Amino acid sequence: MKGVRHYPGFLGITIACLVVLYAPLIVVTIYSFNDSNSITSWGGFSWRWYADVFTGPEADRFAAAAWNSITIAFLAATASTAIAVAAALAMIRGGRFKGKSATYALINLPLLVPEIVTAVATLIFFSTIGLTTGYLTILIAHITFCIPFAYLPIAARLSGIEETYEQAARDLYATRAQAFWLILLPLLMPGVISGYLLAFIISLDDFIITNFVKGAGMETLPTAIFGSVKQGIKPNIMAISTLMLAVSVLFVTLSYLVNRIGQKTRT
Amino acid sequence: MIGVFLLIPVLLMAVYSFLTKEFRGGVIWDFTLAAYDQFFFNRGLFGDEPPVIEWTYISIFWRSIWQAALATVACLLVGFPTAWFIATRPPSQRSVWLFLITIPYWVNLLIRTVSLKFLIRDNGPLNEFLMGLGVITDPLPLVNTNLAVQLGLFYSYLPFMVLPIYAAVERYNFALSEAAADLYAPRWTILREVVLPVVKPGVVAGCLLVFVPSLGAFLAPDLLGGAKTYMIGSLIDEQFKGSQGNWPFGAAVAVVLMTLVLIALFLQARAAAKGARE
Numbered sequence: 001m002k003g004v005r006h007y008p009g010f011l012g013i014t015i016a017c018l019v020v021l022y023a024p025l026i027v028v029t030i031y032s033f034n035d036s037n038s039i040t041s042w043g044g045f046s047w048r049w050y051a052d053v054f055t056g057p058e059a060d061r062f063a064a065a066a067w068n069s070i071t072i073a074f075l076a077a078t079a080s081t082a083i084a085v086a087a088a089l090a091m092i093r094g095g096r097f098k099g100k101s102a103t104y105a106l107i108n109l110p111l112l113v114p115e116i117v118t119a120v121a122t123l124i125f126f127s128t129i130g131l132t133t134g135y136l137t138i139l140i141a142h143i144t145f146c147i148p149f150a151y152l153p154i155a156a157r158l159s160g161i162e163e164t165y166e167q168a169a170r171d172l173y174a175t176r177a178q179a180f181w182l183i184l185l186p187l188l189m190p191g192v193i194s195g196y197l198l199a200f201i202i203s204l205d206d207f208i209i210t211n212f213v214k215g216a217g218m219e220t221l222p223t224a225i226f227g228s229v230k231q232g233i234k235p236n237i238m239a240i241s242t243l244m245l246a247v248s249v250l251f252v253t254l255s256y257l258v259n260r261i262g263q264k265t266r267t
Numbered sequence: 268m269i270g271v272f273l274l275i276p277v278l279l280m281a282v283y284s285f286l287t288k289e290f291r292g293g294v295i296w297d298f299t300l301a302a303y304d305q306f307f308f309n310r311g312l313f314g315d316e317p318p319v320i321e322w323t324y325i326s327i328f329w330r331s332i333w334q335a336a337l338a339t340v341a342c343l344l345v346g347f348p349t350a351w352f353i354a355t356r357p358p359s360q361r362s363v364w365l366f367l368i369t370i371p372y373w374v375n376l377l378i379r380t381v382s383l384k385f386l387i388r389d390n391g392p393l394n395e396f397l398m399g400l401g402v403i404t405d406p407l408p409l410v411n412t413n414l415a416v417q418l419g420l421f422y423s424y425l426p427f428m429v430l431p432i433y434a435a436v437e438r439y440n441f442a443l444s445e446a447a448a449d450l451y452a453p454r455w456t457i458l459r460e461v462v463l464p465v466v467k468p469g470v471v472a473g474c475l476l477v478f479v480p481s482l483g484a485f486l487a488p489d490l491l492g493g494a495k496t497y498m499i500g501s502l503i504d505e506q507f508k509g510s511q512g513n514w515p516f517g518a519a520v521a522v523v524l525m526t527l528v529l530i531a532l533f534l535q536a537r538a539a540a541k542g543a544r545e
Binding site for chain 2: 003004005006007009010011013014016017018020021022023024025027028031106109112113114115116117118120121122123124125128198201204205207208211212222225226229233237238241244245248249251252256260
């Protein structure tokens with residue numbers, strides 16, 4: 001009986017929901033190709049603002065910021081994924097241990113606290129231990145808030161893998177390390193890749209926490225963009241936004257596809 | 268890692284809120300209630316008048332709570348039908364719809380907010396479009412209004428509402444609705460009386476996931492709003508920037524904000540526990 005599932009108007013609201021979500025992004029993407037110095041009038045199609053991003057007066061600033069963003073995202077995603085794998089093993093394979101639910105709450109804490117509170121707390125922490133704000137403080141902060149995002153897909157995947165695989169390996173005289181590296185990790189891989197990609201994107205995108213702990217003179221792409229936007233939206237900002245948009249969409253699509261393949265090979 | 272780099276900092280933040288401010292930012296290790304006193308009371312310019320209640324900061328909080336609550340309701344009104352619609356598609360189509368909803372969530376929030384500002388600004392595409400249609404004759408002044416901030420919050424956190432409700436509706440047993448329909452219950456009564464109680468945990472989770480980040484939002488009010496739409500996020504941010512800052516006061520505001528969030532989470536946990544007992 002289809003009747004109880006169908007409500008009139010719900011399709012319309014869903015479409016409206018997607019329009020609201022996508023309209024600003026599509027409009028900015030279109031206007032990033034605008035061959036006009038003014039952001040208001042349309043002057044024909046052009047790549048000039050993309051050229052401006054790479055060779056224009058602000059190119060050096062953006063290049064430095066992009067380099068910081070990408071290296072921090074790479075290091076933070078790697079470290080937080082490794083920690084998330086260890087945490088998932090402890091939580092799901094470790095049996096019952098004291099403080100398990102407290103640990104679980106702790107892993108998810110960054111998801112529940114407003115970002116600005118985390119930002120304040122992190123800045124105060126670095127200031128107290130006397131760590132000068134800069135690249136290192138951004139990196140530490142990023143690793144911390146990326147952990148829950150890496151943890152969720154890894155834990156989901158791990159709880160779907162039965163322990164019999166490792167037990168079989170152990171019965172065949174594999175060491176614990178071999179059982180992990182040769183058996184469990186390959187099975188866990190879709191979750192690990194998915195978690196890694198999400199952590200990478202979350203790190204690349206962060207503004208609020210980075211803005212607090214970056215220190216003077218240090219910029220990542222979002223803080224550089226924010227600094228520019230404060231003086232008004234310029235066409236080169238739209239070009240750079242579109243590029244970042246493309247990177248985000250690419251990563252999420254990859255993560256989605258990996259997950260799908262993972263579900264097909266579900267054990 | 269989280270223990271060291273999040274829990275300890277949060278505790279430190281609470282300690283900082285009781286310290287004395289140093290000019291040029293930073294603190295002096297001298298315990299005082301000055302930050303909270305400044306938050307709640309006005310003692311005149313020289314601090315020697317009898318204290319009266321200081322409304323400046325309380326009203327910023329009140330505005331933030333109100334804006335966050337409105338955003339939550341708006342997200343619920345749009346998010347529930349969307350989640351329902353997706354969950355009632357054939358399984359093969361669902362993941363595509365869900366994917367469409369989640370993509371914007373993974374796009375940089377700053378870029379999304381800037382994009383929205385570009386779209387709704389006075390000479391922006393939205394106003395030109397509406398004027399082209401002849402719906403309006405003068406551009407709608409949207410930027411720097413509470414409505415723009417509201418739109419920004421709604422737009423930022425809508426996916427957070429859809430996903431948990433979707434998860435709940437997907438598990439919902441439609442036989443319950445069919446049984447109610449067989450007993451001649453009208454469509455909307457079924458939704459209210461049968462469906463809603465079952466999927467309530469998802470709805471509550473979605474509301475929290477929208478309300479909590481909206482309350483501490485910084486980008487939407489800062490970029491889309493003006494002085495009249497000042498929210499908690501900007502107030503905190505300001506205390507840590509430059510020589511005008513006041514670290515203990517900023518920490519105190521953050522502590523008050525976190526207390527509000529913890530109260531919201533506690534109420535939700537209690538409601539969930541009560542729901543589980545019934």
